[in-house]
Amino acid sequence: MVNHGMVLSALGTVTDPELHYDIVTLNMVRNINIQGDAVNVDVALTVQGCPLHQKIERDVEDAVMKLPGVKSVHVNLGVMNDEERRTAFSRAFQQSQKGKAQDGAASPARPTPPGPQSGAWSPLLEETSSTVVLGIASGKGGVGKSTVTANLAVALNRLGFRVGVMDMDIYGYSQGRMLGARQPAQANAEQKIVPWNANGIHVVSMGMFVQENQAIIWRGPMLGKMMQQFFTDVAWPELDYLLIDLPPGTGDVALDVATRLPRASLIIVTTPQLLAREVAMRTADVAHRAQQRILGVVENMSYIPLGGGQRMEVFGAGGGEALSRELEVPLLGQVPLESSVREGGDRGVPVLLSAPESEASEVFLQIAQKIDAAAHA
Ligand SMILES: Nc1ncnc2c1ncn2[C@@H]1O[C@H](COP(=O)(O)OP(=O)(O)OP(=O)(O)O)[C@@H](O)[C@H]1O
Ligand SMILES: [Mg+2]
Numbered sequence: 001m002v003n004h005g006m007v008l009s010a011l012g013t014v015t016d017p018e019l020h021y022d023i024v025t026l027n028m029v030r031n032i033n034i035q036g037d038a039v040n041v042d043v044a045l046t047v048q049g050c051p052l053h054q055k056i057e058r059d060v061e062d063a064v065m066k067l068p069g070v071k072s073v074h075v076n077l078g079v080m081n082d083e084e085r086r087t088a089f090s091r092a093f094q095q096s097q098k099g100k101a102q103d104g105a106a107s108p109a110r111p112t113p114p115g116p117q118s119g120a121w122s123p124l125l126e127e128t129s130s131t132v133v134l135g136i137a138s139g140k141g142g143v144g145k146s147t148v149t150a151n152l153a154v155a156l157n158r159l160g161f162r163v164g165v166m167d168m169d170i171y172g173y174s175q176g177r178m179l180g181a182r183q184p185a186q187a188n189a190e191q192k193i194v195p196w197n198a199n200g201i202h203v204v205s206m207g208m209f210v211q212e213n214q215a216i217i218w219r220g221p222m223l224g225k226m227m228q229q230f231f232t233d234v235a236w237p238e239l240d241y242l243l244i245d246l247p248p249g250t251g252d253v254a255l256d257v258a259t260r261l262p263r264a265s266l267i268i269v270t271t272p273q274l275l276a277r278e279v280a281m282r283t284a285d286v287a288h289r290a291q292q293r294i295l296g297v298v299e300n301m302s303y304i305p306l307g308g309g310q311r312m313e314v315f316g317a318g319g320g321e322a323l324s325r326e327l328e329v330p331l332l333g334q335v336p337l338e339s340s341v342r343e344g345g346d347r348g349v350p351v352l353l354s355a356p357e358s359e360a361s362e363v364f365l366q367i368a369q370k371i372d373a374a375a376h377a
Contacts, residue, residue: 002069007032007039010063017052018282019088023060026088030078037071039064044078046085047282053077085285121231124164124242125263131239132375133264134295135257137287139279141248144300145269147345148335149245150178151360152267153201154352155368161240164195166230167205168257169247176207180348185209192235199353204234227256241375258292265293265375267332271301272319284327295332295374297324298367302334305359311336330374333367336360 011032012024023029023043030042041060045053057075064073080088124131136149149165157163167175176182181196185208188194195202206226236242244257244264257264266287270280280297287294299320303311314337324331335341338360344351352361 002034002037002039002067004032004034006067007034007041007064010067011041011060014056014059014063016046017055018046021091023056026091027084028056028080028088037069038074039067039070039072040074040076042076042078044080044084046080046088047278121228121260122234122236124236124239125231125261127263129263131242133242133244133261134371134375135244135246135261135264135266136269137246137257137266137280137283138248138269138276139281139283140270140276143269143271143276144335145248146174146178146245147341148267148269148298148300148364149243150175150345151341151350151352151364152368152371153179153241153243154199154350155364156241156243156372157200158352158365159368159372161372162202162238163200164202164236164239164242165204166227166242166244167203167207168227168230168244170206170226172247173206174345175203175205175245177348178345178350179203182207182348188235190235193233194235195237198348199350202237202239204230204236227260258287262292265295267295267298267371268323268327269298269300270319270323272299272313272315272317274316274319277319277323280323281326284323294327294329295371296330297327298332299323299334301337303336305336305338330370332370332374333363335363335367 008024008029011029012022014023015021016023016026016028019026028044028046030044031040033040041064043056043060045056057077060075061073064070120126123129124133136145136152138145146169153163153165165175165179167173176196176198179196179198179201181198181203183196186194193204193208195204196208197203246257266283268280268284270276284294297320301315302320303313306312320331320334336359338351338358340355340358341351341360344354347354351358352364355361
């Protein structure tokens with residue numbers, strides 16, 4: 001007959017899709033009730049309306065159903081309170097630290113990071129380096145992180161800075177398309193990868209290594225490895241700014257950036273919607289846990305300019321403002337929703353180059369100025 005311990009160890013194989021650690025470690029399993037061959041499991045989600053709750057529910061069912069003697073599994077989903085959520089994030093963070101040294105079954109194996117004794121992955125990351133490393137994060141997908149990354153890269157370059165872009169969205173890489181580069185990777189004489197030079201921006205992306213639309217199926221540990229390689233195996237020139245386009249979610253990569261690139265600050269992109277703000281808060285939570293600096297918030301798709309100073313607020317209003325207040329960081333700017341922004345991204349000519357007179361271009365330039373002021377404050 002199935003017992004409590006068996007169920008618990010089965011649940012130890014279920015990972016939270018966002019935090020990438022098992023739900024037992026994260027203290028998400030609240031109660032296990034076994035009645036003969038029927039198992040009831042109470043699971044507390046990190047947030048109300050967690051978009052991934054169905055996956056967690058299914059994974060729990062699958063894991064427990066595999067146990068001999070189990071005929072039915074019922075999952076009751078609840079929600080953590082603020083305190084519990086903070087504990088869960090801090091456990092994920094602790095695990096990520098521990099995971100560097102060990103390959104536990106419950107936590108994804110991670111490559112050994114460079115310790116202080118082994119030096120940084122790249123001169124760009126050394127304590128003495130003057131390169132400002134900025135992660136562009138959001139939590140929710142599709143809010144415009146990559147668009148903001150590409151345009152801020154061009155804007156900072158316009159201000160006279162040497163700018164690099166690292167596309168850490170391994171599955172959904174888009175910087176090649178957005179900045180207008182598509183050649184396969186080239187190596188230099190030292191066998192290091194030469195970044196693309198797209199309109200003066202130095203870019204490294206998964207798009208250099210795979211053919212367009214080819215699916216990438218690497219899992220957790222590979223992601224961490226990838227980031228390391230994007231530093232160690234790339235012939236980065238000297239840079240004033242390195243912008244890292246992060247994948248959506250508060251998971252592995254955000255944690256990796258937080259733990260391995262302590263010099264990196266974050267810029268959080270949100271839309272004016274309440275939900276986007278809440279999800280962005282979770283990303284910020286991870287950053288706070290890791291004591292990572294958040295430079296500011298960029299609100300994207302804020303309004304459609306109607307001319308004569310009139311605006312249509314398609315996605316509501318106030319999300320960016322509220323988020324920046326909660327995080328006690330500046331709202332760096334509100335980027336309008338303009339077709340030239342999307343077209344620029346699709347054509348590989350960012351709006352700052354294709355329509356420099358547009359309102360969005362102006363906003364991106366102002367944001368870049370504020371970033372520069374904040375980064376050197
Ligand atoms: N201000 C804007 N005006 C018009 N279109 C925009 C704007 N910002 C982003 N878009 C469009 O919205 C879509 C999503 O943007 P983008 O890919 O930058 O988001 P993302 O947050 O990086 O998404 P993902 O989470 O998938 O990485 C793209 O088609 C982009 O061109
Ligand atoms: Mg993106």
